[in-house]
Amino acid sequence: MPIRGPIQVADIRKIGNIVSKSKTTVPALSGEQSLNRYLSEIKKYPVLTAEQEYMLAKRYAEHEDPEAAAQLVSSHLRLVAKIAMGYRGYGLPVSDLISEGNVGLMQGVKKFEPDRGFRLATYAMWWIKASIQEFILRSWSLVKMGTTAAQKKLFFNLRRMKKQLEAYEDTDLSPDDVTKIATDLGVPEQEVVNMNRRMMMGGDGSLNTPMRNGEEGSGEWQDWLTDDRPLQDETVADTEEAQVRHEMLGEAMESLNEREQHILTERRLTEKPQTLEELSQVYDVSRERIRQIEVRAFEKLQKAMQRIAGDRLLPGVA
Numbered sequence: 001m002p003i004r005g006p007i008q009v010a011d012i013r014k015i016g017n018i019v020s021k022s023k024t025t026v027p028a029l030s031g032e033q034s035l036n037r038y039l040s041e042i043k044k045y046p047v048l049t050a051e052q053e054y055m056l057a058k059r060y061a062e063h064e065d066p067e068a069a070a071q072l073v074s075s076h077l078r079l080v081a082k083i084a085m086g087y088r089g090y091g092l093p094v095s096d097l098i099s100e101g102n103v104g105l106m107q108g109v110k111k112f113e114p115d116r117g118f119r120l121a122t123y124a125m126w127w128i129k130a131s132i133q134e135f136i137l138r139s140w141s142l143v144k145m146g147t148t149a150a151q152k153k154l155f156f157n158l159r160r161m162k163k164q165l166e167a168y169e170d171t172d173l174s175p176d177d178v179t180k181i182a183t184d185l186g187v188p189e190q191e192v193v194n195m196n197r198r199m200m201m202g203g204d205g206s207l208n209t210p211m212r213n214g215e216e217g218s219g220e221w222q223d224w225l226t227d228d229r230p231l232q233d234e235t236v237a238d239t240e241e242a243q244v245r246h247e248m249l250g251e252a253m254e255s256l257n258e259r260e261q262h263i264l265t266e267r268r269l270t271e272k273p274q275t276l277e278e279l280s281q282v283y284d285v286s287r288e289r290i291r292q293i294e295v296r297a298f299e300k301l302q303k304a305m306q307r308i309a310g311d312r313l314l315p316g317v318a
Contacts, residue, residue, distance in 0.1 A: 034095070035094060035095050035098075038095075038098075039081060042074070042077040042078050042081060043078065045074040045075050045077065045078075046075065047075060048071070048072075048075045050119065053072070053075075053114070053119065053120055054114045056068040056071050056072050057072060057109075057112055057114035057120065058114055060072065060109070061112075061113070061114065069109060072109045072112075072120060073102075073105060073106060073109055076105055076109075076120065076121060076124060077102070077105070079105075079121055079124070079125065079128070080098055080101035080102050080104075080105050080128050081098055081101075083101055083125065083128050083129060083132065084097035084098040084100075084101045084132060087132055087133075087136060089159065090136050092135075092136060092139055096135070096139075097132055097135070097136075100131045100132050100134075100135040101128045101129075101131055101132050103131050104124070104127040104128040104129070104130055104131030104132065105124050105127065105128050107127045107131070108120070108123055108124030108125075108126070108127035108128065109124065111123075111127070112124070133152065133156060136156075137152065137155065150185065150186060150187045150191075151187070151191065151195070153185055153187075154181075154185050154187050154191060154192065154195050155195060157185060158181065158192070158195055158196060161180075161181050161184065161185075162177070162181075162196075165177050165180065165181075172193070172196065172197070173192065173193065173196055178192050178193060244312075248305055248308050248309065248312075249301075249305070251304075251308055252301050252304035252305045252308055253301065255300060255301070255304040256297050256300060256301065259283070259293065260293060260296070260297035260300070261297075263279055263283075263290060263293050263294050263297060264294060264297040264298060264301065266279060267279070267294050268294075268298070276290045276291055
């Protein structure tokens with residue numbers, strides 16, 4: 001059965017408040033140390049019969065009975081734990097996976113419609129898996145691992161299919177294996193290659209990880225990272241200098257007449273300079289004459305730049 005919509009925080013908070021008002025105590029899970037105790041506690045809750053489940057679901061749907069909601073949740077905590085255990089291979093704490101699965105369970109209880117004729121476990125299972133999978137995708141990397149349904153399907157099935165194909169876990173896939181996986185999952189072959197390489201690298205690592213485990217003073221990974229880009233103050237200084245030069249050039253160009261400005265600009269200040277022949281046709285003079293004007297204009301421009309620079313460095317000195 002497809003999930004009807006995204007998990008809403010307001011919905012979870014609402015049913016959480018309802019469950020908290022019940023007399024039935026729902027065990028809390030906090031940290032890996034309490035995991036074994038939690039798994040022992042949830043085995044104490046009885047499995048509901050179809051009739052019991054139907055009556056409790058009706059009570060909650062019609063009256064928001066907190067006791068009914070708590071019994072529905074507590075009786076399915078073992079289902080959440082079982083599903084969460086299937087996602088242990090992603091390197092995340094099992095306690096976190098179970099906690100996220102419980103969020104999905106509560107959403108499933110809230111949305112459950114008993115009159116449709118199926119059991120709560122069948123319906124809630126989809127919410128539980130969706131909640132756990134979303135948590136894994138959020139936690140695996142700061143960069144999103146998958147945004148489309150096909151990419152998410154690839155992420156959660158790639159390891160299983162590699163195992164079936166007897167492909168090595170930490171190497172690139174062969175072209176035949178890539179084609180097989182892409183065809184079976186309905187995704188482009190390049191996405192299979194990219195996802196496999198990202199998963200081979202594992203999740204994000206901390207920059208504060210010691211270079212050598214268990215040794216003090218060995219330094220952290222961030223101590224060895226280098227940035228080849230220019231220093232920020234150098235970049236600012238270069239930008240300001242370029243701006244000053246541009247302003248000085250504009251001011252110096254005013255010392256040239258209109259023809260000198262045009263010829264010098266077209267010959268030396270454009271990405272695609274015009275030839276002497278092209279400019280000689282514009283002004284109806286010889287190419288040699290254009291060259292002479294260009295040289296003279298450039299000399300005048302240099303002198304004007306030197307004068308302006310001197311005025312800026314020593315203002316008021318003639």
